[in-house]
Amino acid sequence: MSHPPITVTSPLLPPLDEFKELLDDIWEHKRLTNNGHYHKLLEAALSDYLKTPHLSLFTNGTLPLITALQAMNLRSGEVITTPYSFVATTHSLWWNGLTPIFVDVEEETGNIDPALIEEAITPATVAIMAVHVYGTPCDTSAIQAIADKYGLKVVYDAAHAFAVEVNGESILRQGDMSTLSFHATKVYNTVEGGALICPSAESKQHSDQLKNFGFTGELSVIAHGINSKMDEIRAAYGLLNLKQVEVAIASRKKAANIYRAALADTPGIRCIADITGVKHNYSYFPIYIDEAAYGMSRDELYNKLKAEGILARRYFYPVIPDFEAYRNTLSAKAAHIPVARKLAETVLCLPIYAGIEDSTLVRITSIITS
Numbered sequence: 001m002s003h004p005p006i007t008v009t010s011p012l013l014p015p016l017d018e019f020k021e022l023l024d025d026i027w028e029h030k031r032l033t034n035n036g037h038y039h040k041l042l043e044a045a046l047s048d049y050l051k052t053p054h055l056s057l058f059t060n061g062t063l064p065l066i067t068a069l070q071a072m073n074l075r076s077g078e079v080i081t082t083p084y085s086f087v088a089t090t091h092s093l094w095w096n097g098l099t100p101i102f103v104d105v106e107e108e109t110g111n112i113d114p115a116l117i118e119e120a121i122t123p124a125t126v127a128i129m130a131v132h133v134y135g136t137p138c139d140t141s142a143i144q145a146i147a148d149k150y151g152l153k154v155v156y157d158a159a160h161a162f163a164v165e166v167n168g169e170s171i172l173r174q175g176d177m178s179t180l181s182f183h184a185t186k187v188y189n190t191v192e193g194g195a196l197i198c199p200s201a202e203s204k205q206h207s208d209q210l211k212n213f214g215f216t217g218e219l220s221v222i223a224h225g226i227n228s229k230m231d232e233i234r235a236a237y238g239l240l241n242l243k244q245v246e247v248a249i250a251s252r253k254k255a256a257n258i259y260r261a262a263l264a265d266t267p268g269i270r271c272i273a274d275i276t277g278v279k280h281n282y283s284y285f286p287i288y289i290d291e292a293a294y295g296m297s298r299d300e301l302y303n304k305l306k307a308e309g310i311l312a313r314r315y316f317y318p319v320i321p322d323f324e325a326y327r328n329t330l331s332a333k334a335a336h337i338p339v340a341r342k343l344a345e346t347v348l349c350l351p352i353y354a355g356i357e358d359s360t361l362v363r364i365t366s367i368i369t370s
């Protein structure tokens with residue numbers, strides 16, 4: 001094989017010379033962490049770019065999920081959530097002593113199906129935790145209507161939804177709180193990193209305390225906080241990466257359009273929906289394989305691509321209740337989630353990243369269509 005392997009994603013890196021300049025500055029000032037200069041600059045720049053005025057930076061995308069639940073005082077009870085996500089979504093409930101109640105998803109988007117939420121509500125239900133899977137917005141108005149009716153909190157795991165907007169409004173402003181991940185595999189990265197989108201200045205201040213052990217002053221600790229502060233080196237790196245994220249998203253969009261056009265007429269292949277009114281970030285390009293119509297199973301296509309040096313990924317397979325860590329919980333046993341299982345068994349995320357070459361896209365689509 002003459003080609004190097006093509007992976008599902010390739011990280012966006014800031015220009016090395018510019019990063020070295022910022023490192024020189026950090027070395028000179030010897031300020032490494034604890035809400036330093038670059039941390040403040042990055043919080044302000046992200047708040048501005050994402051149109052989310054009360055954004056708190058975190059050290060990864062999992063701790064803001066855990067902290068959001070803690071900030072809302074959700075310490076026991078049931079949370080309605082999706083089985084079709086990255087496992088961190090459900091783990092954040094476990095870390096707060098909350099029981100996940102898995103509700104099935106919509107076939108078109110992979111997001112939690114609002115029509116099925118109400119029947120899963122019990123007197124123990126305290127919140128809904130939904131995920132904008134692949135950056136496709138959830139039906140936030142339907143979810144909010146249910147939450148309002150039953151007095152439930154709503155948390156969105158928006159790890160995939162960086163910069164996504166619906167009719168010109170940030171998706172990150174929906175619900176009570178939203179979280180982002182800036183992991184290296186995401187559209188925008190700070191190597192590892194994340195953020196909590198808070199509804200008010202007071203709420204951000206509280207979250208800032210919770211991510212710093214619960215300190216409110218030198219001698220005062222008001223809560224069982226964690227340490228989830230972003231350091232100066234990653235904040236500086238993130239500032240540089242933010243400058244090129246629009247170009248990166250445009251490059252992803254071009255790739256998505258090439259995939260869509262090339263795969264449109266292939267029987268048994270369905271591409272992720274391109275929903276009008278949504279400013280997408282093209283963070284993933286999932287296709288769903290209907291074995292009967294396509295003539296090959298998802299795993300057969302996965303292996304065929306792999307043999308050609310193309311490493312597509314089965315995101316999200318298996319569904320979360322099937323992981324050993326959840327398999328024996330009552331809520332996992334009770335999970336009736338046929339649509340999520342179908343998606344998990346038929347999905348394949350194709351390589352998509354800023355700068356992916358047209359020739360690579362042609363090579364991938366011709367393997368799929370031949």
Ligand SMILES: *Cc1c(COP(=O)(O)O)cnc(C)c1O
Binds near residue numbers: 060061063159194
């Ligand atoms: C990546 C991801 C997370 C976790 O983010 P980390 O930064 O890796 O901790 C959480 N939820 C979803 C849906 C993700 O894709």
